Amino acid sequence: MRAFKWHSGQVRALLVLSWYLLKSQLRTTSTVLLGFLFPLIFIAVFSFVGGEPRKLRFGMEEEDAATASSVFVVELRTVRELELVSLPRAELDMLLRAGRLDGIVHFVPAPATAGGLVQLSYSSASPQSAAISRLVVDTLVQKANLRLTGVTAPLLGFQATALEAQPFRYVDFALPGQLGFSLLTLAVSGMALSLAVQKKTLVLKRMFATPLWNPLILLSQALSRLAIVMLNTTLLLSCGVLVFHFHLSDGATTFLRMLALSMFGLVAFLGFGLLIASRARSTESVAPLANLFTIPQLLLAGTFFSTDQLPGWLQPIAHHLPLTYFNVAMRKLVMEGASLTDISGPLLGMTAWSVASYVLASRSFRWTP
Known part of the structure; x- marks a missing residue:
């Protein structure tokens, strides 16, 4: 060179x-x-x-959606980050298997009481979505139970703080x-x-x-x-x-x-x-x-x-x-x-x-x- x-x-x-x-x-x-x-x-x-965070999409049978008197259904409708889809059960099952729903909620009322059984169906193909759905439904069931038992001041409180971020x-x-x-x-x-x-x-x-x-x-x-x-x-x-x-x-x-x-x-x-x-x-x-x-x-x-x-x-x-x-x-x-x-x-x-x-x-x- x-x-x-x-x-x-x-x-x-x-x-x-x-x-x-x-x-x-x-x-x-x-x-x-x-x-x-x-x-x-x-x-x-x-x-x-x-962009905008995706809302949870829960399916509910048309009969359950009309049950506005249920305490649990009332709690469910108050969640702004959740979208309810009311369709016949067969169509909801198809959407859940296709991954277009996070879960299907079914309310079985108990005779002569205001309570009942809340059933959640979720897809085993999406463990993360299933875990979030179970957590949300369980939280709403607990809130509904507090209302039904007349508890207005629970012993344990909960406070969440959002930090400002981009x-x-x-x-x-x-x-x-x-x-x-x-x-x-x-x-x-x-x-x-x-x-x-x-x-x-x-x-x-x-x-x-x-x-x-x-x-x-x-x-x-x-x-x-x-x-x-x-x-x-x-x-x-x-x-x-x-x-x-x-x-x-x-x-x-x-x-x-x-x-x-x-x-x-x-x-x-x-x-x-x-x-x-x-x-x-x-x-x-x-x-x-x-x-x-x-x-x-x-x-x-x-x-x-x-x-x-x-x-x-x-x-x-x-x-x-x-x-x-x-x-x-x-x-x-x-x-x-x-x-x-x-x-x-x-x-x-x-x-x-x-x-x-x-x-x-x-x-x-x-x-x-």
Whole structure:
């Protein structure tokens, strides 16, 4: 490798090469689709998920719903977070099995008394919904019992206090993950495919023969992608805030911190793009190798759902993936208002992966096919 001689010509050549590479990438359909349009579509879909909390839906037979004199039915109707569906029993059973009801309540009155038996049917396919339904019905039965026994001042009281907090919507979780998705595909798949094509067409070999210092050729690739990442991040965040009401905990400060983290993430992930480009023997083999690296991370790194939902044996692996570190750091900035020093752990994890990728890439990178 030629020794580096610093002068203005090297800098000018670096900037010119970066500019032409940037224009070339912006004209590529995959750059626009993978980097901006696909993440924007996902964000738009996720913006409709997790808005207002879902009400519990209980089914009640039409005969029971008409029994307004029942103390339990009166208590049931006072719960604002609960929706009652009155239909024939056969139709209620079908809705419950299809997961469209949380439970079916049936009241069997006792002869010559104001009481009776409250029966709850729930689906075994949804343990969480079943547990909530049982808790709600049991609480209402206890309240109804207190009324029937004339207890107006129970020995034990209950007080609940709501803490002021920013309402959580799924888009607040999903948008940082989509930034990671965009960053990973541009840095890994985009970088590897671009270098593979330049090798095949001998463009990289011709640039290698120029007086430009060799590492600056690769640096120009990084600078052109850095510009695209900054543009994509700015556009996605702007659309998220203005169109989908994405919440930034500290406003413009969080916005700038997210841009800084995106720049750091690009530098960390580009090493994997170089490594894949150095290992690929042809342009046709780039996509399978890149997908082998990116797709498992898109599924396991908390891009679309929390890693806590993964099986216990898989979580230790998922928690230490490069994209997981990025997603965790980005969500801490967004949801907790963390500073860059507060995310030093994920940054160190990304750095370790980055160093390993650059070391491996430097030992196997070639300028010709």
